[in-house]
Amino acid sequence: xxxxxxxxxxxxxxxxxxxxxxxxxxxxxxxxxxxxxxxxxxxxxxxxxxxxxxxxxxxxxxxxxxxxxxxxxxxxxxxxxxxxxxxxxxxxxxxxxxxxxxxxxxxxxxxxxxxxxxxxxxxxxxxxxxxxxxxxxxxxxxxxxxxxxxxxxxxxxxxxxxxxxxxxxxx
Amino acid sequence: xxxxxxxxxxxxxxxxxxxxxxxxxxxxxxxxxxxxxxxxxxxxxxxxxxxxxxxxxxxxxxxxxxxxxxxxxxxxxxxxxxxxxxxxxxxxxxxxxxxxxxxxxx
Numbered sequence: 001x002x003x004x005x006x007x008x009x010x011x012x013x014x015x016x017x018x019x020x021x022x023x024x025x026x027x028x029x030x031x032x033x034x035x036x037x038x039x040x041x042x043x044x045x046x047x048x049x050x051x052x053x054x055x056x057x058x059x060x061x062x063x064x065x066x067x068x069x070x071x072x073x074x075x076x077x078x079x080x081x082x083x084x085x086x087x088x089x090x091x092x093x094x095x096x097x098x099x100x101x102x103x104x105x106x107x108x109x110x111x112x113x114x115x116x117x118x119x120x121x122x123x124x125x126x127x128x129x130x131x132x133x134x135x136x137x138x139x140x141x142x143x144x145x146x147x148x149x150x151x152x153x154x155x156x157x158x159x160x161x162x163x164x165x166x167x168x169x170x171x
Numbered sequence: 172x173x174x175x176x177x178x179x180x181x182x183x184x185x186x187x188x189x190x191x192x193x194x195x196x197x198x199x200x201x202x203x204x205x206x207x208x209x210x211x212x213x214x215x216x217x218x219x220x221x222x223x224x225x226x227x228x229x230x231x232x233x234x235x236x237x238x239x240x241x242x243x244x245x246x247x248x249x250x251x252x253x254x255x256x257x258x259x260x261x262x263x264x265x266x267x268x269x270x271x272x273x274x275x276x277x
Contacts, residue, residue, distance in 0.1 A: 002175030003182055011186040014220070018190050018213050022197040030209055041216055045239070048227040053239035057219065060243050065212065065250050072205060072254040076261040094200050098193060105192050106185065114181040130233045138237050145244045152248030159255035 010047060014040045015102075022098060025091040031069040038062035052130050176228045183224030190217035204257045204267045208250065215246045 017040055021033035038061040045054035134142070194217060197210030219239055226235020261267055263274075 003178045007179065008182070011182065014216075015186055015189055015193075018193050018216070021209060021213065022193050027203070027205055030206065034209055034212055037213065037216060041220060044220065045223050048223050049232050050223055050226065050236045050239065053219075053223065053236040053243075056240050056243050060247055061212075061216075064247060068250055068254050069205070069209070072257055075258055076205070076267055095196075098196050101196060102189050102193055106189050109185045109188060114184050128231070128233045130236050133233045134237045134240075137234070138241075141237065141241050145241060148245055148248050152252055155248075155252040156255050159252070159259055 006047060007044075010040060010044045014044065019098060019102060023092070023095045027073050028070065031066055031073060034069065035062045035066040038065075180224060180228045183220065183228075187217045187221045187224070190220065202269045204260065204269055207269065208253055208257065211253075212246070212250065215242065218242065 014037060017033060017037040021030050021037060024030045024033055038057055042054045042058040042062065045051075045057060191214055194210045194213035197213065198207050201207050201210060219242055222235050222238050222242065226232045226238075257267065260272065264271065
């Protein structure tokens with residue numbers, strides 16, 4: 001595959017969604033913008049020929065993480081946070097330079113160019129399957145993933161342990 | 172690497188860098204903890220895109236997919252724990268302003 005119009009449109013849409021997510025003043029809309037970015041990244045991964053990673057991205061990042069963000073926003077929205085006090089104009093002032101920064105960096109990269117010929121070479125020979133790689137070559141990664149998930153579960157349990165539990169433990 | 176793949180890789184890297192710059196800007200400028208988490212999430216998305224493009228260009232998409240799946244698992248755990256920390260901070264301080272977190276100040 002060479003660089004076709006679909007790839008350029010999807011990459012541009014991902015960048016626009018990302019910048020919009022950062023610049024939107026409402027946190028709930030920002031979380032939804034993040035989900036849209038994940039959905040576009042899913043399309044890109046499908047387009048690149050990685051359906052398994054794309055499905056993970058769609059279900060976990062666009063689904064689960066958005067739910068976590070919306071739950072966190074709704075649990076912390078009652079009072080506080082700068083968004084309640086600061087008006088939208090002041091928040092917008094902070095991020096007004098972002099499109100400028102992105103444009104400057106993009107122009108700089110376009111001018112200097114990236115010499116990909118020296119970075120990587122395509123693999124020759126047999127194409128490997130995801131199942132073979134995951135269960136044979138990267139078996140240790142699965143153990144690491146299990147340990148990370150367990151660490152996360154224990155972390156959340158410790159964070160949400162009630163005050164009564166602490167008092168009983170002290171007695 | 173053929174010309175088409177090299178051009179695709181160069182284009183992908185440009186967009187990855189631009190997305191990462193946006194995310195870093197968000198993390199550096201924001202004072203709201205949830206917005207900082209959103210910036211972190213965007214930064215991880217740029218890495219996911221880089222892995223996908225690199226996997227396609229080098230012809231090792233299967234290996235890239237396993238790395239992306241591992242990255243997504245780590246991402247979920249980090250965001251879940253960080254969201255728990257944010258909720259805990261809000262319960263204690265009734266505020267999410269990162270500039271006002273002075274509980275551990277010496």
